[in-house]
Amino acid sequence: MPTLTKEIVPGLVATGASCRIDEDVAPNFGIGDAVEIRNINPVTHTRLPRYVRGKKGTVERDHGVFAFPDTSAHGKGETPQHVYSVKFSFQELWGEDYADNMFLYIDMFDDYMRASS
């Protein structure tokens, strides 16, 4: 029998499948922390795009604990960790010629970041 039948569709669509994990994992960073994104270049799945690698930003919000796609895409478990909204200036990302009132916000996992001085 197919798992998805007509009867199940409305419930599935309305519920979805959150990657949030109800586990008490300590955050590595706090709101307002200065962070540096690690320069990693895995050949496997990652949610860390090239354009923020090595860049410095600020933790703006802690979204809570989520499964880590870099491991769960490869059958290596959920590796639950905090995800944060991290803010970067366009000047940091793209250079000093950019206006100082443009910002990029992106969701970063604990494993993508280190503390910045």
Next chain:
Amino acid sequence: MAHDHDHPHNKPLSDTELRVKALESILLEKELIDAEAIDLVVETYETKIGPRNGARVVAKAWTDADYKSRLLENATDAIAELGFSGVQGEDMLVVENTDDVHNIVVCTLCSCYPWPTLGLPPVWYKAAPYRAKVVKDPRGVLDEFGVALPEDTEIRVWDSNAELRYLVLPKRPDGTDDMSEEQLADIVTRDSMIGTGLVSAP
């Protein structure tokens, strides 16, 4: 094989169509999928889930200050109050446009988009040009959409690269004080909730 001959017979099936039909027919044969369930999924996203949902959220936030603070504080729960929840909207964040700040949403790696409030994303949102450009030249992107903002407006681009999905709460246009929540919902556009458009008074 119910769907094998539902196209007008004036041109041969494309390679893509053949691959989709082959896959569907094998999965049906193995009883791994149910054609009626697929029909219902499609119908749901064609008729029930779309940007009208998000427009209702926006109109309520514009007319109900308590709702707006709940929405900005815990978007997932506040959106669920109106009955919108589920796939690709499990964890929501709403970002507010003001006189000084304009927000734009993208998914540079993929095509992540808040389905329960906006429906399935338009082709341009999923395609390479928008995803490549908006994180580096958002004002250039806005220009392509016919939107010009003052130089001193702060621009915030949100890359939904992980599990959060973003909805922009657009600025309520001037001259709409007399409009009802329902009337307001009618003027809220999809693009204004992505951040590539503004809402204008009728």
Next chain:
Amino acid sequence: MNGIHDLGGMDGIGPINPEQNEPVFHDDWEKRMFGMFISCFAGGHYNVDEFRHAIERMDPAHYLDTSYYEHWLSSLETLLTEKGVITQEELDERKKHIAMEDA
């Protein structure tokens, strides 16, 4: 992986060209593809991260040249064959058969 999908900040990709009054689906095959993705996901054949990674592994020129639902098709074919749910031979045979019937 440093693949073609990681597009943020690239220049010269072309105009955005938003379509006015765009339909939810442009073709019947897109509808079937969307429904199959949801069905196979519900069936537990893959998680979303595996699905995305299979898209990322597409040939880069083909990735840029095709629509999103074609990316989904490619991902579903890749994952279901890799996981042994179906075989490439089955797909090829069935495709030939359907093309013949259609002619």
